[in-house]
Amino acid sequence: MPVENHSSVTEFVLTGFPGLHQEYYGLVSALLFFVYLITMIANVTVIFLFATNRSLHKPMYYIILNLSVCDILFSTTTLPKIISRYWFQSGSISFTACFIQMYFVHYFGTVVAYILFQMALDRYLAICHPLRYSRVLTKSNILILSITAWIAAKACPLMLVIRAYPLPYCASNIITHCFCDHIGITVLACTDRAPYSIPALVFAMVTLLGPLAFIIFSYCSIIIAVRKIANVQGRLKSLSTCSTQLIIISLYFLPRCFVYLASNVGITFSADVRIVIIMLYSLAPPMINPLIYCLRAKDMRESLLKHILSHTVFPFRVFVS
Template identity: 50%
Template sequence: MLLCSVNMVYTNVTRITDFFIAGFPGLPLEHYGLVSALLFVLFLAIAVGNIFILVFVKCERSLHKPTYLIFCHLALTDLMFGTVTLPKIISKYWFDDGIISFYSCFAQMYFVHFLGAAHSFILMVMALDRFIAVCAPLRYTAVFTNTTVSVLCGISWFMPISWMVGIVLDALTLPFCNSNIILQCYCDHIAITVLGCENVREVQVVAFGLAMFSLLVPLGFIIFSYFVIIVAVMRMSSSEGRIRTLSTCTPQLLITFLYYMPRCFVYLANNVGFTFSVPVRIVVVMLYSLLPAAVNPIIYCFKTKDIKESLKKKFLLRKINISTKT
């Protein structure tokens, strides 16, 4: 405990060697075990669910289609995000180890924002998939191939790499002469840069602009795509056809809603002057950052016809084999 007390002091020097993850401020000591257990269960849900989707789609040849390839890219971003953020905060409450080294904190910040931006652009690719499937169904198989999806998702991964490096390097130039306590469950840009003592506003404005680009450009395209899709569906003469077409978009809509709606709510609330207390803000950020990563695999399995049918066939085949042996 002596080490923690030394590392958490306020200092006037411009160089610190580590940060301290505050986690959930004000959490009573007797609740540490419960919180660490809940976070560990969340981590297991994210890891097991998304690894299952990756392996199942890889092994099931009938799912080697553009839509499910996009799901795999989303599952990979969710898996990586949970792996980057959760182990340290679990360690804090499980082993009372909230210290993270200076450069490890910046590395975590890089991956947090890089994966968030990549996920956002992959959601845009997913909207494009549904846009072409509904509005140009006869050309879908020719235009939107697995190769096309791989290229578009590759671009979605590659684009944020360069500017995220720039954001991290820009933040590294800040002199840190305030507290080294990160008021968050993981290192993100705002939590780190507020600890600087010079040029903080300039660094934050640039990062905020790029964050809004990563969020609003894909969101704008997604809203436009689904507006056109809804118009096209409403023009269909058959009510059965309308329901069937909309059902193919349900998983994508749920996944997109889970990702964007909480973020937009928080940004809008801040802009209209509604502020959250620090503990509430941390809980809200954790919920919208990590809960979708645990829920998305369930959506893939139970709201996607092909995956659901493949799972049923596997389950029935296994039951038949077991009953035959007995």
Template identity: 50%
Template sequence: MLYTNITSINHFFITGFPGLSLEHYGIVSCLLLVLFLAIVFGNMFLLVFVKCESSLHRPTYLIFCHLALTDLTFGTVTLPKIISKYWFDDSIISFYGCFAQMYFIHLIGAAHSFILMVMALDRSIAIYAPLRYTVLFTNTSASVLCVISWLLPTSWMVGVVLDALSLPYCNSNIIVQCYCDHIAITSLGCENVRDVHIVAFGLAMFSLLVPLGFIIISYFIIIVAVMRISSAQSRIKTLSTCTPQLLITFLYYMPRCFVYLANNVGFTFSVPVRIVVVMLYSLLPAAVNPIIYCFKTKAIKDSLKRKFLVRKVNIRTKT
């Protein structure tokens, strides 16, 4: 390991996946590049499609766009550096560049969690009060709530980063992770970092558990409303409108809750396994979510079919 005896450091080294042999660098970099391209093109396609399709200018799809934006920005912030490490053997990231990456990683993660809460609110109002939905939940109200979801963690994330920056860093400058997260950076501090970790952990739990609690309550309300519907077919149809939201929420919360619970009950992962698990639950949903939006949401799927059929008819007409 590399250590320095000066009182401050100018850069960090990203280790990526510990123990990975040099001969596998090319394969890993290609897989990460494919993942990055899937995240970029999938989420960009959704954003552009919803923007261009006027029939989708409704609260539900505006919320989808904000979720797609968080997935897109998270992949853009994290993946290029780790791809560069395995493609060009470039492991160095500047001191302040690492803190900037940490800021955006945790900001985007918190914003995504709060936007999922807005999405649950949208579904609960749509099902519990369908006749008043268009009045209670408009495009403006959905946009305002999503913007608040971005702004809310912005303020305290600045404090978290400044708190981490206040620590002296004078020993190891090797980050055992694929990107600069809070624990990976602050664990390298020269002094007692317990207070810094407690504050950051408390805010992380707030941004994770408060939306999760609201989402659970919202879907309990949805279940109660659905059970009041007399027709079994209508109940199934109503619940099916929640399928994309449930899948997206499950992909975000389930692995995180599993990891936190595993740590609390004393089950620990080895460092390489932990890094792989974190990468999978952080980035794989960002690539999968656009598929869920397009093929599990009826309005988007129908719009895609219409576009495809119109194009097909035009091609036949020309020939």
């Protein structure tokens, strides 16, 4: 039987980091703004390099392009509001806007998990089935996989919002977090959370463990395939092609798995520590990922150096002439 919405809450208030003293508000807002600025510049640079260099129009870089777009959208969904919380002491967010933010937080998180699945698939086919790689991972197939990821990821977050929005919110409107998410909102509902939290937990596990199970399988298969290579140099070369993706995948999955496992084995954190951990694994990868591409991926690195040199050497030549 649906719960009638007799909510008396018209807006929510994001606390950010609960134990933070007001004297540090300016510093925190400046730090968060710096993270957002670097994230935007780095990911826009990746998109620009892809758009201006046809040598990057390969399956792996189409996947990276999707990840950069998703990182930009996720950071834009979450960071501006929490920056304003500390910069302008404006932590309030309207009832509906909070649920919209919740939807996009979970949606973009799901899209990233599917994109990392594609990364693992790319390396699995390239190393374990190299003869099939060019036939299976064509540009058209990557496009189909990417579109499927962006569309399929809508279902579960939409279900969470549809089930959580009508709940009665008639008590506190304080969300102890830096952005609206399912747990942060539904704990404020004046009703039993069990019918709503269990499907949310199943959704989180499917989203997290589904792609992760294939990623673990693919890298185990890669290790087995690499061990069959006769010379050491060949093994190292094969493994080096996986290093970029493995670092990115680890940044996304390891902190999340740690938080889920810690909560299940009885390890508890203070509210501030928990929020710091969540912010680190939510906002650090979008900022760090482009740096990893440009440092570890040869084609991306060469493309970046080419653009840098063309804009530094050419003005110098004009000056000399």
